[in-house]
Amino acid sequence: MNRDARVEAFVAAFEALRAEVEKVIVGHHEVITHVLIGMFAGGHVLLEGVPGLGKTLLIKTLSEGLELSFSRIQFTPDLMPADIIGTNIIVEDADGRKHFQFQHGPIFAHILLADEINRATPKTQSALLEGMQEGAVTVGGASRPLPAPFFVLATQNPIEMEGTYPLPEAQLDRFLFKLRVRYPALDELNAIIDRTTQSRPATVSRVLSGPAVLSFRELIREVPIASHVRDFASAIVMATHPQWEQAPEVARRFVRYGASPRAAQALVLGAKVRALAEGRYNVSVEDIKALAAPALRHRVILNFEGEAEGVDTDTLVARVLDNTEAATAQGREPFLR
Amino acid sequence: MNESPRIEGLLRRIRREIGRRRAEYYGLRGAFWGAVAGVVVLLAKHAVGGAAAWAAAALVILGAVAGIGYGAARRVARGDAARVADRAFGLDDRVATTLEWAERADRTRLVDSLVADTVARVEALELKRVVGRVVPREGRLLAVPVLACLVLAITPPIPMPSGRLPDFLPSGEEEREERVSSSMLEETSRPTAKDPLKRPSLEERDFAQRAGGSGATTTGDLSAIFKDTSLASQRPDFNSFMKKGDERLRMLEQVDRLPDLQSDFTSSQYKMVYRKSKALTGGLRPDQISPQKLRELLEEMERLGRKGGGNWSGDAMEGMEALEGGQPDRALDAMQKALDKMRAMDEAQRSGKGLRGGRDNDRSGRGRDRARGDGVGPEDQDFGEGEGLMPGRGRSGSPKGEATQRLRASPYDVGVEGESRRGRKDGYDTNLTGRGGSMASRLQYLGVIGQYRKAMEDAITREQVPRDFHDQIRSYFQALDER
Numbered sequence: 001m002n003r004d005a006r007v008e009a010f011v012a013a014f015e016a017l018r019a020e021v022e023k024v025i026v027g028h029h030e031v032i033t034h035v036l037i038g039m040f041a042g043g044h045v046l047l048e049g050v051p052g053l054g055k056t057l058l059i060k061t062l063s064e065g066l067e068l069s070f071s072r073i074q075f076t077p078d079l080m081p082a083d084i085i086g087t088n089i090i091v092e093d094a095d096g097r098k099h100f101q102f103q104h105g106p107i108f109a110h111i112l113l114a115d116e117i118n119r120a121t122p123k124t125q126s127a128l129l130e131g132m133q134e135g136a137v138t139v140g141g142a143s144r145p146l147p148a149p150f151f152v153l154a155t156q157n158p159i160e161m162e163g164t165y166p167l168p169e170a171q172l173d174r175f176l177f178k179l180r181v182r183y184p185a186l187d188e189l190n191a192i193i194d195r196t197t198q199s200r201p202a203t204v205s206r207v208l209s210g211p212a213v214l215s216f217r218e219l220i221r222e223v224p225i226a227s228h229v230r231d232f233a234s235a236i237v238m239a240t241h242p243q244w245e246q247a248p249e250v251a252r253r254f255v256r257y258g259a260s261p262r263a264a265q266a267l268v269l270g271a272k273v274r275a276l277a278e279g280r281y282n283v284s285v286e287d288i289k290a291l292a293a294p295a296l297r298h299r300v301i302l303n304f305e306g307e308a309e310g311v312d313t314d315t316l317v318a319r320v321l322d323n324t325e326a327a328t329a330q331g332r333e334p335f336l337r
Numbered sequence: 338m339n340e341s342p343r344i345e346g347l348l349r350r351i352r353r354e355i356g357r358r359r360a361e362y363y364g365l366r367g368a369f370w371g372a373v374a375g376v377v378v379l380l381a382k383h384a385v386g387g388a389a390a391w392a393a394a395a396l397v398i399l400g401a402v403a404g405i406g407y408g409a410a411r412r413v414a415r416g417d418a419a420r421v422a423d424r425a426f427g428l429d430d431r432v433a434t435t436l437e438w439a440e441r442a443d444r445t446r447l448v449d450s451l452v453a454d455t456v457a458r459v460e461a462l463e464l465k466r467v468v469g470r471v472v473p474r475e476g477r478l479l480a481v482p483v484l485a486c487l488v489l490a491i492t493p494p495i496p497m498p499s500g501r502l503p504d505f506l507p508s509g510e511e512e513r514e515e516r517v518s519s520s521m522l523e524e525t526s527r528p529t530a531k532d533p534l535k536r537p538s539l540e541e542r543d544f545a546q547r548a549g550g551s552g553a554t555t556t557g558d559l560s561a562i563f564k565d566t567s568l569a570s571q572r573p574d575f576n577s578f579m580k581k582g583d584e585r586l587r588m589l590e591q592v593d594r595l596p597d598l599q600s601d602f603t604s605s606q607y608k609m610v611y612r613k614s615k616a617l618t619g620g621l622r623p624d625q626i627s628p629q630k631l632r633e634l635l636e637e638m639e640r641l642g643r644k645g646g647g648n649w650s651g652d653a654m655e656g657m658e659a660l661e662g663g664q665p666d667r668a669l670d671a672m673q674k675a676l677d678k679m680r681a682m683d684e685a686q687r688s689g690k691g692l693r694g695g696r697d698n699d700r701s702g703r704g705r706d707r708a709r710g711d712g713v714g715p716e717d718q719d720f721g722e723g724e725g726l727m728p729g730r731g732r733s734g735s736p737k738g739e740a741t742q743r744l745r746a747s748p749y750d751v752g753v754e755g756e757s758r759r760g761r762k763d764g765y766d767t768n769l770t771g772r773g774g775s776m777a778s779r780l781q782y783l784g785v786i787g788q789y790r791k792a793m794e795d796a797i798t799r800e801q802v803p804r805d806f807h808d809q810i811r812s813y814f815q816a817l818d819e820r
Contacts, residue, residue: 004450222445226434228420275429281451282438284429 007276010216014277016207020065023202025058026195027188031179034294041269042217043176044132044152053181055155059113064204068110075120077163081127085137102139107131110147110210114154118164125171128152132174149213176266178298223272225283233267233288235328239320240300248323250316254306259299266295293317341456344432351421352413354468363408364401365476371400372482379489383496390490425467431455606641607683614676623665631668632660638675647682649675790814
């Protein structure tokens with residue numbers, strides 16, 4: 001298979017998977033695209049939206065389209081870390097001798113749906129930290145690798161704040177993207193009604209295997225990126241830092257902590273997937289701009305003034321993007337540079 | 338890069354285009370500033386001569402040519418050209434990425450696909466002009482200096498200004514003007530009577546020059562304010578205070594220049610010696626007192642008496658002789674006498690004679706003025722001793738309040754708690770009975786009587802006590818004295 005064929009295969013697989021998901025999920029085209037981008041980039045995705053918008057259904061449908069194991073954890077306040085990771089239990093063998101045996105938790109799956117992740121305590125939420133970053137968990141002093149590919153899809157509800165525990169910044173930073181699931185439009189709502197009230201629900205086919213996902217991840221890392229595009233991504237991330245001397249006024253005024261280097265990694269990796277999904281062999285500035293909001297909105301921490309003013313991180317990121325574009329070579333007349 | 342002559346051709350074309358636009362841009366700017374310089378030259382046509390118009394035209398052309406040359410000479414980077422091509426033809430940074438990655442050693446196989454894809458896309462392009470023209474601000478304003486150049490070129494030269502203004506006046510008037518101006522200069526050079534920037538209250542010369550003031554006071558010595566008899570005798574008057582304030586109060590704002598009243602009026606020789614004597618004799622019998630220290634104190638008192646003209650030198654000498662004769666009791670009595678005399682002199686000085694020394698003169702001066710018909714206003718009225726104007730009440734007997742200081746000035750008011758004075762007591766203890774009977778009185782009877790007598794005298798003088806009762810009151814106090 002030559003390279004072009006692999007790219008073609010990736011584009012085909014990407015589109016097939018999206019088509020399978022869209023059999024069930026109405027609308028949310030951008031959310032589905034970004035979920036797939038996150039998955040192929042090797043990251044984890046946090047979906048935020050009010051109840052009933054199909055977040056959990058989207059993830060379940062995605063898991064059905066992949067030949068991968070799937071676990072679902074309904075996060076509750078009394079959930080314990082051992083309920084996620086697993087624990088050592090005493091078992092008796094045929095000879096009557098007792099010994100410890102590790103009972104795998106639901107985290108040992110390719111796709112993990114952490115439903116309403118903000119309903120568990122930070123202690124339990126933190127049980128995911130090692131697995132999300134290292135691809136392994138440590139139980140009883142032994143490190144146990146998670147199956148690859150490992151992909152966490154979490155959901156959270158932004159309005160029911162009673163009895164919830166906001167995710168710690170360290171946990172948030174481990175999500176490649178944070179996606180906001182919007183309310184469907186009228187025609188989309190009509191389509192949802194038609195699909196969900198039929199006698200036979202749509203069936204989803206498995207179109208992609210685990211090894212294929214891993215090979216695509218390797219392919220994605222080969223996508224070249226021009227230095228000025230990389231510089232643009234770095235400048236966006238730096239511009240979210242109020243301490244940076246070239247930070248725009250909006251960041252200086254409303255931001256307490258800017259995005260971490262993981263944000264730049266997320267931008268570039270996601271841009272590579274997006275470029276390849278569009279059949280391109282290189283990353284463009286437009287890819288970076290398209291993924292700036294999903295990659296940065298949960299990594300920019302507003303200060304008190306920003307919270308008090310009700311500043312929306314999406315709006316802030318958009319303004320940072322505009323400022324950065326104007327300040328870099330992208331926004332200047334070529335012959336005046 | 339050798340992948341595609343088409344890509345190279347595209348970049349060359351864009352670089353040429355960018356160079357052309359730069360030349361236009363900087364040419365317009367150069368022409369503008371050349372035209373501005375031309376305007377300056379044409380303004381000086383009177384001095385430059387007929388070549389000014391040609392010089393101005395040359396400057397405009399020179400500026401434009403210099404700008405064009407600068408713009409064209411600026412190098413256009415291949416990366417910039419590639420990015421312009423990507424943006425102009427919608428190539429999504431393919432050309433720029435291809436240029437950068439095609440020659441890298443770590444190029445992946447995907448880069449080959451990128452290059453092939455880019456070449457294919459560039460070859461399929463329909464080339465067009467992609468770099469837009471940008472007119473600088475100077476270009477939009479270029480017409481202004483160019484028109485100014487044209488107008489100045491066809492108008493006659495403007496005469497250059499000479500060193501002095503043209504002569505608009507006849508010769509006689511000019512001379513008069515000069516005279517007037519010189520007199521005005523004299524006027525301005527004359528020292529002003531009063532510096533407007535200087536607060537009137539800060540002008541110290543007022544006090545040094547005032548009639549009746551002490552000639553010994555120097556400029557800056559604000560103690561003169563308090564010794565100045567004209568100020569000291571100034572009567573408090575609410576109306577004048579409302580009009581111009583109280584000069585003495587304004588003086589008090591100058592904290593750093595106020596006289597040291599503590600050292601001037603409270604540290605008298607008497608007090609100093611008194612403190613030493615108390616430190617020497619406090620709680621000790623005469624035979625327990627150090628003769629050496631007592632002698633030193635008596636010597637000091639004698640010296641002060643000789644130096645200051647006091648009449649206690651003899652007592653001090655007598656005490657020293659008694660001490661030499663081994664009679665400390667007599668020495669102490671002599672010291673006490675000398676102290677009493679020092680106190681009497683001190684009291685005489687503190688009673689205000691010194692401060693009011695010039696008041697009589699001032700008052701008599703005023704009286705003379707009044708006799709001449711001057712100063713007949715309410716502020717210039719003369720008053721008797723202790724009289725003055727009370728705001729809203731007119732003439733008052735006690736405008737300065739009660740003389741509480743005089744009570745403390747009694748020679749008998751010295752009483753140390755828990756210690757009665759030695760020797761024969763000239764008065765009666767006032768608390769001989771009751772719970773305090775066992776304790777010595779803190780106030781001497783005669784001292785108290787003396788204070789009340791003074792208060793009585795003041796009351797008779799200042800308050801409206803019927804004259805017929807004056808003798809009766811005095812008789813009563815006389816009877817008390819005889820006890």
